[in-house]
Amino acid sequence: xxxxxxxxxxxxxxxxxxxxxxxxxxxxxxxxxxxxxxxxxxxxxxxxxxxxxxxxxxxxxxxxxxxxxxxxxxxxxxxxxxxxxxxxxxxxxxxxxxxxxxxxxxxxxxxxxxxxxxxxxxxxxxxxxxxxxxxxxxxxxxxxxxxxxxxxxxxxxxxxxxxxxxxxxxxxxxxxxxxxxxxxxxxxxxxxxxxxxxxxxxxxxxxxxxxxxxxxxxxxxxxxxxxxxxxxxxxxxxxxxxxxxxxxxxxxx
Amino acid sequence: xxxxxxxxxxxxxxxxxxxxxxxxxxxxxxxxxxxxxxxxxxxxxxxxxxxxxxxxxxxxxxxxxxxxxxxxxxxxxxxxxxxxxxxxxxxxxxxxxxxxxxxxxxxxxxxxxxxxxxxxxxxxxxxxxxxxxxxxxxxxxxxxxxxxxxxxxxxxxxxxxxxxxxxxxxxxxxxxxxxxxxxxxxxxxxxxxxxxxxxxxxxxxxxxxxxxxxxxxxxxxxxxxxxxxxxxxxxxxxxxxxxxxxxxxxxxxxxxxxxxxxxxxxxxxxxxxxxxxxxxxxxxxxxxxxxxxxxxxxxxxxxxxxxxxxxxxxxxxxxxxxxxxxxxxxxxxxxxxxxxxxxxxxxxxxxxxxxxxxxxxxxxxxxxxxxxxxxxxxxxxxxxxxxxxxxxxxxxxxxxxxxxxxxxxxxxxxxxxxxxxxx
Numbered sequence: 001x002x003x004x005x006x007x008x009x010x011x012x013x014x015x016x017x018x019x020x021x022x023x024x025x026x027x028x029x030x031x032x033x034x035x036x037x038x039x040x041x042x043x044x045x046x047x048x049x050x051x052x053x054x055x056x057x058x059x060x061x062x063x064x065x066x067x068x069x070x071x072x073x074x075x076x077x078x079x080x081x082x083x084x085x086x087x088x089x090x091x092x093x094x095x096x097x098x099x100x101x102x103x104x105x106x107x108x109x110x111x112x113x114x115x116x117x118x119x120x121x122x123x124x125x126x127x128x129x130x131x132x133x134x135x136x137x138x139x140x141x142x143x144x145x146x147x148x149x150x151x152x153x154x155x156x157x158x159x160x161x162x163x164x165x166x167x168x169x170x171x172x173x174x175x176x177x178x179x180x181x182x183x184x185x186x187x188x189x190x191x192x193x194x195x196x197x198x199x200x201x202x203x204x205x206x207x208x209x210x211x212x213x214x215x216x217x218x219x220x221x222x223x224x225x226x227x228x229x230x231x232x233x234x235x236x237x238x239x240x241x242x243x244x245x246x247x248x249x250x251x252x253x
Numbered sequence: 254x255x256x257x258x259x260x261x262x263x264x265x266x267x268x269x270x271x272x273x274x275x276x277x278x279x280x281x282x283x284x285x286x287x288x289x290x291x292x293x294x295x296x297x298x299x300x301x302x303x304x305x306x307x308x309x310x311x312x313x314x315x316x317x318x319x320x321x322x323x324x325x326x327x328x329x330x331x332x333x334x335x336x337x338x339x340x341x342x343x344x345x346x347x348x349x350x351x352x353x354x355x356x357x358x359x360x361x362x363x364x365x366x367x368x369x370x371x372x373x374x375x376x377x378x379x380x381x382x383x384x385x386x387x388x389x390x391x392x393x394x395x396x397x398x399x400x401x402x403x404x405x406x407x408x409x410x411x412x413x414x415x416x417x418x419x420x421x422x423x424x425x426x427x428x429x430x431x432x433x434x435x436x437x438x439x440x441x442x443x444x445x446x447x448x449x450x451x452x453x454x455x456x457x458x459x460x461x462x463x464x465x466x467x468x469x470x471x472x473x474x475x476x477x478x479x480x481x482x483x484x485x486x487x488x489x490x491x492x493x494x495x496x497x498x499x500x501x502x503x504x505x506x507x508x509x510x511x512x513x514x515x516x517x518x519x520x521x522x523x524x525x526x527x528x529x530x531x532x533x534x535x536x537x538x539x540x541x542x543x544x545x546x547x548x549x550x551x552x553x554x555x556x557x558x559x560x561x562x563x564x565x566x567x568x569x570x571x572x573x574x575x576x577x578x579x580x581x582x583x584x585x586x587x588x589x590x591x592x593x594x595x596x597x598x599x600x601x602x603x604x605x606x607x608x609x610x611x612x613x614x615x616x617x618x619x620x621x622x623x624x625x626x627x628x629x630x631x632x633x634x635x636x637x638x639x640x641x642x643x644x645x646x647x648x649x650x651x652x653x654x655x656x657x658x659x660x661x662x663x664x665x666x667x668x669x670x671x672x673x674x675x676x
Contacts, residue, residue: 055459056458056459076458076463077458077459078457078458078459078460078461078462078463078464081458081459081460081461082461086459086460087459089456093453093455093456094452094453094456095448095449095452095453095456096452096453097452098448098449098452102445102449105445106445106446106449106457106460107460109442109445109446110457110460110461110462111460111461114442115442115443115446115461115462115463115467116442116443116446116466116467116470117441117442117443118438118441118442118443119441120441120442121437121440121441122440122441122442122444122445123440125442164456164460165459167460168460168461
């Protein structure tokens with residue numbers, strides 16, 4: 001096992017333009033093993049684009065992304081996932097007309113290499129089934145296991161969304177606004193759930209809700225107009241004048 | 254639909270019963286009906302194979318005739334080689350070559366087509382099939398030019414294959430085996446992956462799946478079983494030509510699958526059998542049979558979008574045995590009303606068809622341009638008499654007027670039947 005504190009994910013002078021429009025303008029960022037790294041920033045700062053670059057949805061225009069020291073810039077998403085980086089989505093992104101257990105099973109199947117297995121019924125894959133049961137229990141969705149994912153309550157869907165990202169057993173998990181659109185109670189429940197299920201994992205979270213970031217993360221970076229404005233412990237970042245002007249001031253005003 | 258529980262005892266019994274009926278069927282049918290039954294079985298397999306791509310993986314292919322035709326021509330070449338003693342290959346194993354060619358073509362064509370999804374995917378599959386359709390008539394060595402290829406079934410394994418009964422059992426065996434494979438596929442990891450692709454391909458990419466490869470493989474498996482169906486058709490007809498690649502053949506399997514119910518496993522097979530039989534019967538009776546087929550499709554899409562299979566599974570799922578008695582009378586009423594409306598529609602369509610035909614216009618000219626009676630169903634009708642058109646209007650009017658009443662009765666019966674189920 002690798003040592004705690006060494007870099008898992010490194011962004012080096014990353015740029016991304018759509019046509020003439022630069023969105024990410026030279027981001028350099030290090031996420032270390034075991035860190036719970038929150039990424040905040042005003043609307044349009046490029047947080048989602050940054051996540052899409054890291055997870056392989058887009059290829060960067062220039063710069064590099066290193067996962068455990070190896071470049072993943074421009075690598076297709078499925079290979080990035082197999083190298084140990086997984087993500088959840090801001091808009092719930094499940095298999096709506098499959099059961100909760102089946103949603104998780106697809107993710108576990110992929111991780112255990114049963115991608116194109118043809119000559120064994122899925123019911124006979126015991127190792128897959130037992131992993132699915134573990135995940136269901138962790139996510140507190142045992143009672144919902146046979147319900148269609150599309151029929152779940154919103155917060156349950158969010159829990160499943162996060163659970164799917166974790167079911168491929170990644171080293172580092174990217175969570176894209178895990179509490180978006182939630183009531184305060186739901187949000188508190190999901191934050192607590194995230195803390196429980198991501199025990200021991202490296203985490204990079206985009207969040208709009210400041211209290212969630214300060215609650216969940218031990219490190220915060222602020223992205224403004226495609227550049228990292230500040231990075232450090234949440235309290236330090238919160239105290240930073242530039243950050244207050246660029247972002248927090250917005251809310252205080 | 255999305256989970257595959259192990260078969261219930263009832264399902265197993267039903268399937269065995271169905272197989273038993275299909276096994277003794279040719280003993281009771283006339284030779285021409287045995288031939289119709291062969292075509293129905295082949296159509297059923299084609300539809301099952303197609304709906305693996307369409308219903309399960311959500312890939313609407315408009316060019317499945319390509320793999321059907323390639324399977325057929327591969328089989329014909331093999332049969333011809335056996336007939337000319339170039340090699341020995343038992344007739345019952347001819348569909349293997351259809352499977353191989355279907356699989357290969359599915360991998361190659363599928364690799365291109367599955368680069369895109371949705372409408373673009375449908376267009377590419379259509380274009381690939383059209384390519385074969387235009388190529389085949391000019392490619393003599395492979396597709397026999399415009400006249401196509403014909404050959405003979407060779408006797409093998411103590412069967413002469415000289416009559417349709419032997420061909421029927423050969424077809425039944427292959428269709429049953431293939432249907433079982435296709436059903437088993439739905440329970441494998443790859444089968445579940447196919448459904449997940451239909452549901453949300455984008456997410457799969459972030460779960461470690463190479464979705465392009467997955468789509469290609471699922472498409473190729475579908476094409477493989479389509480190739481088997483094509484080979485069975487070649488065995489049954491002992492001939493084929495380029496028209497097997499036509500867009501109409503591709504469209505047919507789409508229509509049959511939707512009429513049968515794309516959301517159920519056996520629905521498409523039912524739809525294909527019903528529509529093949531329907532085409533067989535009506536095409537002998539009337540030249541407007543395609544119009545009726547179109548009408549059926551439109552009506553099913555409007556009022557029973559889940560298709561025949563959806564209707565059957567709804568009844569099986571929601572009703573227990575005893576509750577069905579509440580539905581007998583309302584359903585009989587619906588059938589009677591349906592027959593009335595059908596009678597009205599058929600009389601109208603056929604009358605218009607005759608009145609617009611060249612033959613009738615010639616009669617009028619011969620009679621000096623006046624209106625003359627026309628002949629339909631062995632009777633003479635006067636086109637200007639209200640009595641004639643009452644045969645259209647009266648059944649349609651009565652049927653239409655009774656329809657709301659029948660609807661209410663049916664709804665009432667359903668709620669009673671469901672009540673009983675809960676008690």
